[in-house]
Amino acid sequence: MTSPPTSRRRTRNRLLTVAVAGAAVAALQLTGIPGAIAGDDTEAAPEPAGEVSAQSYGVAEFLAECEFSHRLPDDPIVFPGLPGASHMHSFFGSPVTDAHSTAADLIEAGQTTCDPLVDLSSYWMPTLFVDGEPVEPQQATFYYLGEGVNQDVTERIQPYPEGLLMLAGNAVAGPDDPVIARWSCLHAGEVEPSKDFVNCPEHSALESYLDFPQCWDGVNLDSPDHQSHMAYPVAGECPETHPVPVPKMRQVVRYPVNGDPSRFELASGPGYTMHADFINAWPQEELERRVRDCLNAIVKCGADGNPL
Amino acid sequence: MPRRARRVATAAAVTLLAALPLAGCGAEDDRGAAPDVTPVAEAPAAGATDPATVDGGAAHGLSGTDLAWLQLMAPMNDRTLLLLELVGESGDDAELGAFAGELALTHAEETTRMREILDEAGVPDTNPHEGHNMTGMVTDDELAEIAAASDVDAAAREALHEHLAQSAMISGSAAENGSDEATTALAAELAETREGQLASLEALDA
Numbered sequence: 001m002t003s004p005p006t007s008r009r010r011t012r013n014r015l016l017t018v019a020v021a022g023a024a025v026a027a028l029q030l031t032g033i034p035g036a037i038a039g040d041d042t043e044a045a046p047e048p049a050g051e052v053s054a055q056s057y058g059v060a061e062f063l064a065e066c067e068f069s070h071r072l073p074d075d076p077i078v079f080p081g082l083p084g085a086s087h088m089h090s091f092f093g094s095p096v097t098d099a100h101s102t103a104a105d106l107i108e109a110g111q112t113t114c115d116p117l118v119d120l121s122s123y124w125m126p127t128l129f130v131d132g133e134p135v136e137p138q139q140a141t142f143y144y145l146g147e148g149v150n151q152d153v154t155e156r157i158q159p160y161p162e163g164l165l166m167l168a169g170n171a172v173a174g175p176d177d178p179v180i181a182r183w184s185c186l187h188a189g190e191v192e193p194s195k196d197f198v199n200c201p202e203h204s205a206l207e208s209y210l211d212f213p214q215c216w217d218g219v220n221l222d223s224p225d226h227q228s229h230m231a232y233p234v235a236g237e238c239p240e241t242h243p244v245p246v247p248k249m250r251q252v253v254r255y256p257v258n259g260d261p262s263r264f265e266l267a268s269g270p271g272y273t274m275h276a277d278f279i280n281a282w283p284q285e286e287l288e289r290r291v292r293d294c295l296n297a298i299v300k301c302g303a304d305g306n307p308l
Numbered sequence: 309m310p311r312r313a314r315r316v317a318t319a320a321a322v323t324l325l326a327a328l329p330l331a332g333c334g335a336e337d338d339r340g341a342a343p344d345v346t347p348v349a350e351a352p353a354a355g356a357t358d359p360a361t362v363d364g365g366a367a368h369g370l371s372g373t374d375l376a377w378l379q380l381m382a383p384m385n386d387r388t389l390l391l392l393e394l395v396g397e398s399g400d401d402a403e404l405g406a407f408a409g410e411l412a413l414t415h416a417e418e419t420t421r422m423r424e425i426l427d428e429a430g431v432p433d434t435n436p437h438e439g440h441n442m443t444g445m446v447t448d449d450e451l452a453e454i455a456a457a458s459d460v461d462a463a464a465r466e467a468l469h470e471h472l473a474q475s476a477m478i479s480g481s482a483a484e485n486g487s488d489e490a491t492t493a494l495a496a497e498l499a500e501t502r503e504g505q506l507a508s509l510e511a512l513d514a
Binding site for chain 1: 359364374375380389431436437438439440441442443471477478481482484486
């Protein structure tokens with residue numbers, strides 16, 4: 001079993017903070033549609049046919065930036081009540097999350113590693129191992145976006161329901177499976193993004209992008225496979241089966257590693273097994289305010305949910 | 309691991325945040341000048357989402373814990389049967405071979421009962437962890453490694469130890485935290501069986 005994070009993280013966590021601003025730009029260019037690619041630092045990624053580019057009408061965004069909290073071989077969504085059943089996960093946001101956690105537990109605990117402090121949600125992903133040793137991102141950024149759907153849909157985006165659980169990515173993906181997760185290099189746009197680990201130059205850092213589904217079935221907070229209550233949009237619209245547009249969460253994590261990707265392994269396996277989980281524990285009024293003022297209104301907001 | 313103890317360990321992390329510079333969005337909008345945005349006339353009212361949502365993680369009387377345990381343990385038992393078969397075919401240790409034969413019987417019987425519960429609940433017989441390298445799950449790669457090991461018995465004992473210990477632990481949790489009567493009863497039985505099997509394996513090691 002792992003120990004709780006040590007004081008080492010206090011210094012490490014500051015290192016790439018300044019780099020985040022630049023990377024945010026790259027973050028915005030990945031559509032999350034399988035087959036789409038992340039762009040470099042200046043060019044927008046091409047949008048698939050039928051998609052309406054967010055650039056055409058502005059940016060709808062707010063975000064949470066969260067420090068690494070702890071590691072556990074737990075997964076309260078996939079293995080609820082079964083501590084130790086999962087591969088190793090790295091948790092961000094609520095520092096209390098374990099195999100037993102529910103949204104109510106997170107709200108009751110009232111703690112977070114995120115900016116804003118009101119975000120009591122839990123975010124986790126498989127731990128990255130380099131030469132067999134766990135390496136944590138200094139920080140993870142969770143963008144809540146109004147893009148990926150047509151503008152009239154963006155204007156109708158609803159907050160997540162309280163207690164919504166979400167999964168993105170495929171932990172059991174094989175090498176030939178289409179996956180949404182992408183790996184790229186911070187400040188090295190010449191390295192083509194890939195669904196598997198990429199070889200980042202020395203000045204660069206390995207980064208992962210993953211978009212969560214943004215269409216909800218309007219009824220279920222979870223489903224037996226933990227995915228089918230959510231869906232990705234089709235041609236800018238939420239499908240009839242999942243008619244409620246919700247924010248598109250884009251997870252961007254940046255690791256202090258580069259070079260030979262054969263040294264890298266996720267707790268779930270190769271790079272293309274990257275996946276992520278989310279328990280929504282935002283206070284509903286804070287989420288509603290951000291969705292209304294930033295996403296519906298198509299305004300770029302900061303972590304505080306106010307326009308920049 | 310004491311669950312509550314962990315909960316206090318990370319409380320200090322929150323205080324770090326106050327000192328953190330706001331980053332990521334502090335820069336100007338690099339996506340180009342935003343065009344005039346027409347104010348949204350009819351933004352959905354706050355709270356427009358129907359609050360009558362349900363926890364859909366359960367299936368037909370099985371809780372999330374029940375379902376997770378059954379869908380993990382059934383394939384884990386299946387995969388272990390392949391290992392036990394390998395021990396019977398390729399192992400040299402007669403005692404271990406006999407033990408593997410007993411394990412194969414209990415594992416097969418348990419798996420049948422797990423699948424019966426899943427069937428009754430109308431859950432399709434799929435392995436959501438197919439091909440995944442998980443603690444206690446014997447993967448194809450591990451099977452090949454064990455088959456190719458210079459001491460097949462030793463390699464198999466190690467894998468069996470991991471499987472028995474992991475399934476004992478998880479089954480104990482399922483017995484405690486699950487809700488379906490048949491599932492928790494089976495989980496409790498399995499936890500006890502695995503502890504006994506673990507002790508038997510360790511006796512063989514001695």
